[in-house]
Amino acid sequence: MPHEINHSYKAVIFDMDGTVLDTLSELTHSLNHIFRLHQLPELSPQEVRLCLGYGYTGLIERAAPSVPADEQALLAEEFKQYYSAHCQGNTRPYDGVADMLAALRNGGYKTAIVSNKGQGAVSLLHEEFFRQLVDFSIGESPQYRKKPAPDMIEKALHLLNCRPEQAVYVGDSEVDKETADNAGLTSVLVTWGFRDSSFLESLHPDYLVHSCQELTHLFLPND
Template sequence: MNKLRYKAAIFDMDGTVLDTLDELTISLNHIFAVRGRMAVSKEDVRQCLGYGYAGLIERTASDTGAAEKEALIHAFKEYYTSHCQGHTYPYAGIAEMLEQLKAAGSLNAIVSNKGQRAVTALHEEFFSNTVAFALGETPNLAKKPAPDMIREALRRLDCRPDEAVYIGDSEVDKLTADNAGLPVVLVTWGFRDRSFLQRLRPAALADAPDELLTYLLPPS
């Protein structure tokens, strides 16, 4: 039997295990239309992801004042949380990869800057059998790239940093892993392009879920 490279695998959610770009763009443009703002493109949204709800609004509504930004953040959070499952799907091969990791004994978890209610709903819909738990944004834990959420995941998994790996798709994920003292694997099917991710110098790059599986569960 192949031996796991790490005891635990902690995954980012958006752009790593789930393709959420359509849903996030639809929800954001709905809120913008309600409040009289111009729509933004899917590509604009893609480049702004990774920083949570507030970060998305800060970057796509940078021309507005603080009070309006707060209103947009609140409206987006409420609308998206209620509609987060309509146009969101696991990337091809993710479900099978997670199943094989779990079968090999991997402790799988998700850590996301998305709000906890949406993270819980998506975890329950797609990953309840293969991922032990999913942590989202909560008031008592600083968001990524702060290390707090990763440290909480390690505590729940009863793992040391050197026993775990973090898997993500952005510069936020690389910095998060660095801050928490974990190696990071960056995947190229998410929200950043390969050349950009390569310049971040991760422990490994994966172009497909089966490549990621081979890295995490090397052939004997």
């Protein structure tokens, strides 16, 4: 794939979990805490990793597929409450993320985060890690359908005063690729998150990158 973007963009929009933040440890801890309360088998980080990307209800559906739907809804609500209170405990930006976001902003790009994580946790993590690095962060709420629906991306584009062809969506999963396609944005997938590189390559994103440095160079080839 090309090593730099041959197009003029105004904005770069990022997924949160698995893209700019390493949240796997805290998500695994929170999920297993809820599962223990309900005498459900605990999952390893690798198992949890493959269930992520679909929001809280999607996580429970994939992590506990044999549980009846009404119980899944209860688990999802309990997970939301517990995780929202503990989301900052073991969560950090991936190495190089802060420098990458700063470089993009200094290079003239508008930046934002759009995530299927609940808005409460997204707001807390935005304030802790990204307040000076991105314009805003949008999370799951009743106002918008979850990704891969384009609703949250469309809201972000409105706030950024950008057309779809002027923006790129950066993520780490099939959900993010489909979201970019549904919203009419160029797709960039990163290999350091919650999906394997070979799987991401099979999705045929517009760009596939393996480090924050490579991502920075994609948009700022002279840096």
